[in-house]
Amino acid sequence: MSAPPVTEAARPAPPRPRSRWLALGVIATGTLMIILDGSIVTVALPAMQEDLGLSPGGLSWVVNAYLIAFGSLLLLAGRLGDLVGRKRMFLTGTAVFTAASLLAGFATGSAVLLAARFLQGVGSAMAAAVGLGILVTLFTDPRERARAIGVFSFTGAAGASIGQVLGGVLTDALDWHWIFFVNLPIGAAVLALALPALPADRGLGLRAGADAWGALLITGGLMLGIYGVVKIEEYGAWSAQTVGSVGGSLALIAGFGVRQSRARTPLMPLRVLRSRAVVGAGVTQILTLAAMFAFQVLAALYMQRVLGYGALATGLAMLPAAVMIGAVSLGASARLAHRFGERQVLLAGLVLLAGALGYLARVPVHGSYVPDLLPVMLLISGGGLVLPALAGLGMSAAGEEDAGLASGLFNTTQQIGMALGVAVLSTLAASRTGTLLAGGAARETALTSGYRLAFGVGAGLIGAAFLVALLVLRAPDPRKASRVAPASDPRKPRRPPKAA
Incomplete structure (x- = not known):
C-alpha cells in the first residue's frame, strides 16, 4: 500500500x-x-x-x-x-x-x-x-x-x-x-x-513512514556509534571496545540504509540524501563542529589547568567569543548571505575559524589573555557566518513533507561532529601530554604541547571543511525568490533531475 x-x-x-x-x-x-x-x-x-x-x-x-x-x-x-x-x-x-x-x-x-x-x-x-x-x-x-x-x-x-x-x-x-x-x-x-x-500541523500520519525496524536500526546504530566515540579517550581509538562499538554502529546504519531502500513506507526516504546541499552541509558541519566544540572544551582546560583560571573566570574569558558570534550571526550574516550567497559567506567564515585555531596552536606555556587568547575570541566570530550559512544550505532542499527529517538530520550531524571533535582531539592532546611527561617534561609544558597539537589538528579539520564546501556545495542565488517546496504525492513517480 x-x-x-x-x-x-x-x-x-x-x-x-x-x-x-x-x-x-x-x-x-x-x-x-x-x-x-x-x-x-x-x-x-x-x-x-x-x-x-x-x-x-x-x-x-x-x-x-x-x-x-x-x-x-x-x-x-x-x-x-x-x-x-x-x-x-x-x-x-x-x-x-x-x-x-x-x-x-x-x-x-x-x-x-x-x-x-x-x-x-x-x-x-x-x-x-x-x-x-x-x-x-x-x-x-x-x-x-x-x-x-x-x-x-x-x-x-x-x-x-x-x-x-x-x-x-x-x-x-x-x-x-x-x-x-x-x-x-x-x-x-x-x-x-x-x-x-x-x-x-497534523503531520503526514504514521502510515507515511511508520517503519519500526528502520527506527530500531538507526537508533541502535547511532547510540552504539556515539557511545564508541565518547569512550575513545578512556579506551583508546584502536581498542577492542572502540572498534567493536564503531564497527557495530556502521553495520546497523548500513542495515538501515538497505531497509530504507526496500521498505514500502521508509522512515527516511533516501531522496533526502540525493541533495548535494544536504550531504555537503552535513559533512562540512561534522568537520567544523568537531573543531569548534573541541576548541571550546580544550581552550577552557588550557585556561584552568595551565593558566590557573577558576570556573567563573574561564566562563567570562570565553564570553567574548559568544558576543562576537552573536553580533555577526544576528547583525551581518543575513545581509551578507542575501548579497553574496550562503556558500560564499560559509567559505569566508571558515577562513576566519582556521585563522583562530591556527593562532591558538602557538599558545605559550606562560600565556596572557590579551595577546594570546583575546585575538582568538575575536576571530572565532567566523562561527557567526558559518553556522547560519550551514543551516540555510542544509535545509535549502527540504520540502514541507521532509522538513522535520532534514532538521533532525542536520542536528544529528552537529552532535556527531561535537562528539568526534572532543573525543579525538582530547585523545590526541592527552597522548602528547603523556609522552612528554614520561620523558620528564614539566606538567604545564606537557599540557600546553598537547593542546597545541589538538588546536593544530582542529585547524586542519576546518581546512578540510573548506574544501568540502568549495567542491560539493552549490547554493542557489539568494536574490531569487524561493519558497518551501510543496509536498509531493509519493504515489507519483518523480522526474529525474536534469543533467547539470
Whole structure:
C-alpha cells in the first residue's frame, strides 16, 4: 500500500507575520535552554562528584548519558515530527526535558541523576529535532529566512558560553542542584508561549513512514556509534571496545540504509540524501563542529589547568567569543548571505575559524589573555557566518513533507561532529601530554604541547571543511525568490533531475 498523499489539512495554516517572529522567539528560547544545559553541567561536575561520591567513570556518564540519548534520537524524532506533527513533537520534548530537569535537581544519588540526564537527552532530541524544520516552513522569503536562521544559530553559540558562566555562578553561590532548577521557569514559559505561537500541523500520519525496524536500526546504530566515540579517550581509538562499538554502529546504519531502500513506507526516504546541499552541509558541519566544540572544551582546560583560571573566570574569558558570534550571526550574516550567497559567506567564515585555531596552536606555556587568547575570541566570530550559512544550505532542499527529517538530520550531524571533535582531539592532546611527561617534561609544558597539537589538528579539520564546501556545495542565488517546496504525492513517480 502506498503512502497517502499530503493534504492541505496536514500542512500548517499560514501564520500571521507577527506570530512567525513570536514562534521564532519560542523556538530560539527552547534551543537556548537545551544548549545551555549541555555546557552548564560541565562546570558543576566537580561539585556533583564530591556531593554524590561519583567515581571518575560515573562522573563521565553524567555527560555521556545525555549525549547518547540526544544524539541517537534526533533523526528518529525529526521524522516522527513530520508524521505526527512538528508542534506536537516540540511541545512533548520540551515537557519531557523540563520534567527531567526537576528530577535531576532533586537527585540525591547517582542512579536518579543518570536516569534524569538520559530523559533530558530524550526530551532535548524531540524538541531540537523539529525546531529548524518549523522555521523553514514559517519563513519562506530568503531574506527573512536568513535572519531567522541567524537568530536560531546564535542561540547555540550563546547557550554554550552563557552556560559556562551561569554554571559557575549557580554552583558557587547556591549548589549544583540549581543548574537544573533554572530550566523550570524557562521550560514553563516556552510551553505557555508555544501553544498559541507555533502553527498547528497534523503531520503526514504514521502510515507515511511508520517503519519500526528502520527506527530500531538507526537508533541502535547511532547510540552504539556515539557511545564508541565518547569512550575513545578512556579506551583508546584502536581498542577492542572502540572498534567493536564503531564497527557495530556502521553495520546497523548500513542495515538501515538497505531497509530504507526496500521498505514500502521508509522512515527516511533516501531522496533526502540525493541533495548535494544536504550531504555537503552535513559533512562540512561534522568537520567544523568537531573543531569548534573541541576548541571550546580544550581552550577552557588550557585556561584552568595551565593558566590557573577558576570556573567563573574561564566562563567570562570565553564570553567574548559568544558576543562576537552573536553580533555577526544576528547583525551581518543575513545581509551578507542575501548579497553574496550562503556558500560564499560559509567559505569566508571558515577562513576566519582556521585563522583562530591556527593562532591558538602557538599558545605559550606562560600565556596572557590579551595577546594570546583575546585575538582568538575575536576571530572565532567566523562561527557567526558559518553556522547560519550551514543551516540555510542544509535545509535549502527540504520540502514541507521532509522538513522535520532534514532538521533532525542536520542536528544529528552537529552532535556527531561535537562528539568526534572532543573525543579525538582530547585523545590526541592527552597522548602528547603523556609522552612528554614520561620523558620528564614539566606538567604545564606537557599540557600546553598537547593542546597545541589538538588546536593544530582542529585547524586542519576546518581546512578540510573548506574544501568540502568549495567542491560539493552549490547554493542557489539568494536574490531569487524561493519558497518551501510543496509536498509531493509519493504515489507519483518523480522526474529525474536534469543533467547539470
